[in-house]
Amino acid sequence: ETxxxxxxxxxxxxxxxxxxxxxxQHLGHNAMYWYKQSAKKPLELMFVYNxxxxxxxxxxxxxxxxxxxxxxxxxxxxxTLQPEDSALYLCxxxxxxxxxxxxxxxxxxxxxxxx
Amino acid sequence: QKEVxxxxxxxxxxxxxxxxxxxxxxxxxxxxxxxxRQYSRxxxxxxxxxxxSGNKEDGRFTAQVDKSSKYISLFIRDSQPSDSATYLCxxxxxxxxxxxTFGSGTQLTVLP
Numbered sequence: 001e002t003x004x005x006x007x008x009x010x011x012x013x014x015x016x017x018x019x020x021x022x023x024x025q026h027l028g029h030n031a032m033y034w035y036k037q038s039a040k041k042p043l044e045l046m047f048v049y050n051x052x053x054x055x056x057x058x059x060x061x062x063x064x065x066x067x068x069x070x071x072x073x074x075x076x077x078x079x080t081l082q083p084e085d086s087a088l089y090l091c092x093x094x095x096x097x098x099x100x101x102x103x104x105x106x107x108x109x110x111x112x113x114x115x
Numbered sequence: 116q117k118e119v120x121x122x123x124x125x126x127x128x129x130x131x132x133x134x135x136x137x138x139x140x141x142x143x144x145x146x147x148x149x150x151x152r153q154y155s156r157x158x159x160x161x162x163x164x165x166x167x168s169g170n171k172e173d174g175r176f177t178a179q180v181d182k183s184s185k186y187i188s189l190f191i192r193d194s195q196p197s198d199s200a201t202y203l204c205x206x207x208x209x210x211x212x213x214x215x216t217f218g219s220g221t222q223l224t225v226l227p
Contacts, residue, residue, distance in 0.1 A: 104215065
């Protein structure tokens with residue numbers, strides 16, 4: 001148990017569907033992240049939230065819409081996705097995002113398949 | 116050229132072998148270096164964290180950083196089947212958690 005819980009673990013959706021990924025951290029951290037992990041490619045940082053405020057959006061297409069209602073919860077709303085968006089989506093948290101030495105803790109990920 | 120290069124493997128070794136995993140990088144300003152272990156269908160977990168050049172040892176694991184060569188290594192002694200996983204290197208300029216640059220990972224299998 002990493003302290004970062006993601007649901008659902010697996011999701012299959014059509015290109016016209018709307019779905020959401022949920023993340024909850026039980027570590028008392030202030031910063032939360034969404035990463036995308038595709039086969040044989042490095043982890044790609046998508047969004048960063050610090051104290052519920054979005055501090056980073058790495059040119060992510062608008063079909064991915066994050067929401068952070070508080071420091072413990074993070075959502076990724078998905079709509080009109082493409083097959084190339086199929087990947088493992090990892091949520092992570094850390095105690096602050098801008099200070100050296102802050103360890104980042106990952107959830108187990110949500111496997112997304114777009115058909 | 117990718118900022119961080121990591122041989123994807125797969126790498127298979129017999130139990131008890133010494134494993135060497137490596138990453139090279141292009142940005143000489145990187146100061147903080149990490150190794151993550153990712154078991155199949157799980158998220159990555161931090162294994163080793165080092166700052167600047169030198170060695171760091173933790174049990175069977177040794178992380179080595181050679182900034183002059185822009186090369187980092189992770190050594191696993193007396194490898195066990197439970198070490199079978201994908202190993203990701205990561206590095207950053209400031210140590211900030213939001214500025215990590217990851218390698219693509221090396222898949223390791225330790226055969227019993």
